[in-house]
Amino acid sequence: xxxxxxEYVRLFETEDRCLPNSWIVVxxxxxxxxxxxxxxxxxxxxxxxxxxxxxKAATSVMEEFKDICLAYGQSDEYSFxxxxxxxxxxxxxxxxxxxxxxxxxxxxxxxxxEHFPSSKPLYPPVFDGRTxxxxxxxxxxxxxxxxxxxxxxxxxxxxxxxxxxxxAGLTPGEAEQKLKGTLSGDKNEILFSQxxxxxxxxxxxxxxxxxxxxxxxPVVLPDGSGTRExxxxxxxxxxxxxxxxxxxxxxxLTIS
Ligand code: GTP
Ligand code: MG
Numbered sequence: 001x002x003x004x005x006x007e008y009v010r011l012f013e014t015e016d017r018c019l020p021n022s023w024i025v026v027x028x029x030x031x032x033x034x035x036x037x038x039x040x041x042x043x044x045x046x047x048x049x050x051x052x053x054x055x056k057a058a059t060s061v062m063e064e065f066k067d068i069c070l071a072y073g074q075s076d077e078y079s080f081x082x083x084x085x086x087x088x089x090x091x092x093x094x095x096x097x098x099x100x101x102x103x104x105x106x107x108x109x110x111x112x113x114e115h116f117p118s119s120k121p122l123y124p125p126v127f128d129g130r131t132x133x134x135x136x137x138x139x140x141x142x143x144x145x146x147x148x149x150x151x152x153x154x155x156x157x158x159x160x161x162x163x164x165x166x167x168a169g170l171t172p173g174e175a176e177q178k179l180k181g182t183l184s185g186d187k188n189e190i191l192f193s194q195x196x197x198x199x200x201x202x203x204x205x206x207x208x209x210x211x212x213x214x215x216x217x218p219v220v221l222p223d224g225s226g227t228r229e230x231x232x233x234x235x236x237x238x239x240x241x242x243x244x245x246x247x248x249x250x251x252x253l254t255i256s
Contacts, residue, residue, distance in 0.1 A: 016092055016093040016094050017090060017091050017092055017093070018091040018092075018093050018096075018131065018133055019133055019135070020085075020091070021084060021085070021135075022084065022133040022134060022135045023081060023082070023084050023133065023134040023135070023139070023140040024081070024082040024084075024086065024091065024096060024131060024132075024133060025079050025080065025081055025082075025131070025132045025133075025134060025140070025143060026079070026080045026082070026096055026097050026100040026101070026129060026130070026131050027077060027078070027079045027080075027129070027130055027132065028077065028078050028080075028100065028101045028104050028105075028127040028128065028129045029076060029077040029127060029128050029129075030076030030077070030125065030126070030127055031125075031126040031127060031128055032126070033075075033076035033125075036076075036125055037050065037076075039122055040116070040119065040121070040122065041119075044158075044162045044166070045155070045158035045159055045161065045162040046155070046158070046206050048205075049115045049116055050115070051073075051205060051206075051210070052115055053108060053111060053112065053114075053115040053116070054073050054076070054078060054108070054210075055073060055210050055212070055235060056107065056111045056114070056115070057078075057104050057105075057107035057108040057111065058071050058073050058078045058080070058104065058210075058212055059212060059233050060103060060104075060107035060110075060111075061078075061080060061100055061103050061104050061107065062080070062212055062214075062233050063233065064103055065080070065082070065088065065099075065100065067082050067083045067086035067088050068080045068081060068082055068083075069081055069082070069083050069213070069214070069252055070144075070211065070212065070213050070252055071211070071212040072144055072147055072148070072209060072210070072211050072212075072240070073209055073210045073212075074147065074148075074150070074151035074154075074155075074209030074210070075151070075154065076127075077147075078104065079143075079144070079147060080100055081140065081144075082096070093131040094131075096131055097129040097130055097131045098129065100129060101127055101128070101129030104127055104129075105125065105126070105127045108125060108127070109121060109124065109125065137253045140253075141240075141246065141253075144240045145240060145241040147209070148208060148209055148239070148240050148241055149241065151207070151208065151209040152207060152208070153184075155202075155206050155207055156184055156187050156188070156199060157179065157187065159187075159191065159197070159199065159202065159206075160179060160187040160190055160191055161175050161176070161179060162175075163190075163191060163194070163195045163197065164178060164179075164190075164194075167194075167195055168194060168195075178190075187199075203237075204237035204238070205237045207237075208237045208238060208239060208240075209237070210235050210236070210237060211235070211236040211237070211238065211240060211245075212233050212234070212235060212236075213233070213234060213236065213249065213252070214231050214232070214233055214234075215231070215232055215233075215234045216229045216230070216231055216232075217229070217230060217231075217232045217234075218230075
């Protein structure tokens with residue numbers, strides 16, 4: 001078919017294929033969720049409804065994109081790790097980040113009412129998305145460690161900050177002042193001595209975030225004659241900084 005004289009404008013599009021043989025991470029992050037969480041009455045410091053909605057939206061993304069081998073989420077963010085050798089969308093960076101981000105956002109809204117049955121979103125939530133490449137296994141492990149360490153630091157701070165406000169009656173300014181310059185040991189001590197909270201006994205989902213991986217699980221056949229293996233997306237709340245998780249899941253880092 002003859003091309004129109006306008007066809008040349010296609011040449012203005014730039015090539016954005018991700019480097020071969022590198023881990024591709026797409027991270028989405030809620031835009032202005034400090035405000036969004038306040039306006040939607042998220043519980044402080046953590047809202048289980050909101051976190052489970054994030055996990056549900058991320059599960060929808062993994063169900064659609066089979067080449068995502070692992071996802072990690074905390075607070076208003078989720079990271080999706082594509083297999084090193086994925087060829088999805090010919091590894092085009094913008095295609096990957098926009099499709100993941102768009103599906104994540106629409107799933108967040110689609111499943112909202114299952115997690116917040118008595119309210120509607122007051123306005124359409126927005127998530128940004130970016131694609132980052134990590135060439136080595138150490139790099140991708142360090143990336144996930146970075147996000148999990150961030151989860152720990154923020155959650156310990158927020159748990160102490162909100163205990164001081166909600167349980168000890170401090171103003172946000174006073175709580176901030178009290179925590180200024182404190183180390184994690186100091187915050188653990190405040191939680192324990194003032195509020196009888198043993199931080200290590202707080203729910204793992206809050207302390208470690210959520211890891212989504214695929215696992216083969218046995219499912220009962222419809223006629224009840226036995227079971228067959230089915231791949232399912234499961235939620236874990238374990239440590240990904242040490243070696244144990246990677247030793248137990250070493251298939252994640254080896255090219256299949
Ligand atoms: P941008 O990402 O730069 O647009 O800003 P942001 O306002 O989204 O902040 P950021 O992504 O750095 O941090 C996420 C914010 O979401 C936190 O600071 C909290 O205010 C809020 N948030 C996330 N999860 C929860 C939750 O479970 N409960 C409450 N109360 N707030 C939460
Ligand atoms: Mg945000």
